[in-house]
Amino acid sequence: MKPSVLKNVLYGNSQLKNRTVFLILTGITFLIRFPFFFRDYIDRDESTFILLGQSLVDGYLPYTQLWDLKPPLTFAFFASIIYFFGKSFIAIRLFGVFLVTITAFYSYKISIRMTSSHVSLWAASFCVILLSLFGSLQGVMSEHICMAFFIPALYLVISKKGPAWFFLSGILIGISIMVKLNMAYPALLIGLYLCYGYFLRKKKVSIGGVISFGMGATTVVLLTILPYYLNGQVSVWWKSVILAPLEYAEARRSSIFKLAPPFLLIGILLYNCWKRRILSFKDRTSLLLFIAVCGVLFSFFKGGRINGHYLIQVYPMVIIFLSILIDQLVHQHNLSIPKLYLFVLLLLPIESYLEYVNIIQNKIERGTFFNGEGFSVPKYLKENNLDSNQILFLGYHIGYWNIGELPPTMASTHPSNICRDELYPFFDNPRPNSLAELHYIMEEVKPHTVVVRKGRSVFDKDEIEENEYINAYLAKHYKIEATVEKAEILQRLEGL
Structure with missing residues (x-):
């Protein structure tokens, strides 16, 4: 252009x-x-x-x-x-x-x-x-x-x-x-x-x-x-x-206080758009946008949770109202x-600017633009001939894809799913809860290699019993083989 x-x-x-x-x-x-x-x-x-x-x-x-x-x-x-x-x-x-x-x-x-x-x-x-x-x-x-x-x-x-x-x-x-x-x-x-x-x-x-x-x-x-x-x-x-x-x-479900801020901000925006006749219930376009926004917000309320990426579902509609409102204010005040x-x-x-710098630095230091533990951990396993056939990624689980392996159980597909007991009946998990699942993985499957995030709890801080169990078990039965960037690679002690 x-x-x-x-x-x-x-x-x-x-x-x-x-x-x-x-x-x-x-x-x-x-x-x-x-x-x-x-x-x-x-x-x-x-x-x-x-x-x-x-x-x-x-x-x-x-x-x-x-x-x-x-x-x-x-x-x-x-x-x-x-x-x-x-x-x-x-x-x-x-x-x-x-x-x-x-x-x-x-x-x-x-x-x-x-x-x-x-x-x-x-x-x-x-x-x-x-x-x-x-x-x-x-x-x-x-x-x-x-x-x-x-x-x-x-x-x-x-x-x-x-x-x-x-x-x-x-x-x-x-x-x-x-x-x-x-x-x-x-x-x-x-x-x-x-x-x-x-x-x-x-x-x-x-x-x-x-x-x-x-x-x-x-x-x-x-x-x-x-x-x-x-x-x-x-x-x-x-x-x-x-x-x-x-x-x-x-x-x-999250508390009402966590749900309130986005509802309040969007409500204020829509009210101001209605006052300025940007949102008109007689105009098919603005009305359908409003209906779509209300539908998504109602789904958030019913679901009881709003994570940052959930808002992707409301941004495209809301930004239209916001842009028109800003344009009106600009013309009103001759800005x-x-x-x-x-x-x-x-x-x-x-x-994005910072990430451009990051990939260039990574290229200079490691010879590749690709970066992150999902690449560096599999590379370390391969270069040091470590057993990756029985591996458990409690962090950086994209590593399964890069080494061509599967999580040890269906519940561990996403590490956080291990702690979601309420979901177990819906995929017919043989174990009734997260502690039983962890016992099975660690004491029966016995993965030779475990990858965790260095300096961070394995599960969410609210999962107290699960964190206590996995921390104690790893400390007793595994040793730190290597620290690769922000990942710790643990190897099972022989005879255990």
């Missing part, structure tokens, strides 16, 4: 083509996320998704060889990348760029129905930042996957008419649900809105559109059940996809805000 064109875009003096917007957003996303292509892992959940994706490539349905608390299309996404590109962190993270770009682009497409192209572009650009920085968002999370389907679906509901378009939007909504189950709540509210549109405002929505939307979503859900049905394992799908998340939500926007935009990706 020519500098003059870019200047016009930044200051709102030109209308952009969709292709140009997509290329701009792709470029921003790539530059922000590229240095993280070489990390072993960014979030432990991402590592678990990769392990289950590999298991699916190896011919095992999710929840039959390894187990985790996510719907099956999360693992299918990773499996499809592994199937075509092999064990490639770069491929996985590159597809993460596409996910974020798609989400931001369709947030732009929605936003432009409410405001100017330059405000919409700023909204989409900040959407990229919110989906890529601050915490563990540089990895590929299930929230990234689901929003790359949900936001285009929302755009189709807002902008298109006819049963075919509603069927397509239903399919996209169904995919988002089978990636993150809590998206069923905004999907339900959107469906109810469509029914309202048919019964009270028939010119807006046809009965065929309503039915097509529901059929599209239902089709996706049924297709995820089909392989389990063909293998006589429908109960596996039902317990793992439906019952386990419900039980987990009831058992792991020269575009220059400030640009400065803030350049300053925000500080994590």
Whole structure:
């Protein structure tokens, strides 16, 4: 793009083509996320998704060889990348760029129905930042996957008419649900809105559109059940996809004080948007955005938890309202805000700048851009001929993937799952609780090698009994073989 064109875009003096917007957003996303292509892992959940994706490539349905608390299309996404590109962190993270770009682009497409192209572009650009920085968002999370389907679906509901378009939007909504189950709540509210549109405002929505939307979503859900049905394992799908998340939500609820801040901030934003008529219940676009936000927030309330990466599911909608509100304030007070926007935009990706420095230093010191214990620990095991056939990663469990091994039990697929007793019945674990599981792993499986995070407790600090047991057992039966970066490699003492 020519500098003059870019200047016009930044200051709102030109209308952009969709292709140009997509290329701009792709470029921003790539530059922000590229240095993280070489990390072993960014979030432990991402590592678990990769392990289950590999298991699916190896011919095992999710929840039959390894187990985790996510719907099956999360693992299918990773499996499809592994199937075509092999064990490639770069491929996985590159597809993460596409996910974020798609989400931001369709947030732009929605936003432009409410405001100017330059405000919409700023909204989409900040959407990229919110989906890529601050915490563990540089990895590929299930929230990234689901929003790359949900936001285009929302755009189709807002902008298109006819049963075919509603069927397509239903399919996209169904995919988002089978990636993150809590998206069923905004999907339900959107469906109810469509029914309202048919019964009270028939010119807006046809009965065929309503039915097509529901059929599209239902089709996706049924297709995820089909392989389990063909293998006589429908109960596996039902317990793992439906019952386990419900039980987990009831058992792991946070206090109301932890839930309150994001609800309060978003509520204040929406109230101010309503006062300034940015949010109008007579405008189809802003109303559907509001419905989607309410649906996601209600799912957080029902689930009883809000982690940082959960907010990915609300950022693309909220940032549209926020950007329009800021634009109104700018014009009201005659502020020269575009220059400030640009400065803030350049300053925000500080994590990316630091990571660029990190990978260059790693290249100079170790001869590779790839960094992290998930690479260095397997390398140490190989170079020192240590037994990796019976290994337990209590930290850095992406290492299983890099050495081609499996966790010793289904419960240990994600190390934190060992301590989630409430989930054991849903994958028919032979042991009743976490202590029994740890006893089995350490005293019957007896892994030759154990990898832990140096200077950190093995499990969450609230898991007092589990930490006491594993610390005492490791101290008695294992010795420290080596410290590799922030990982300790322990070897079992002979005869024990």
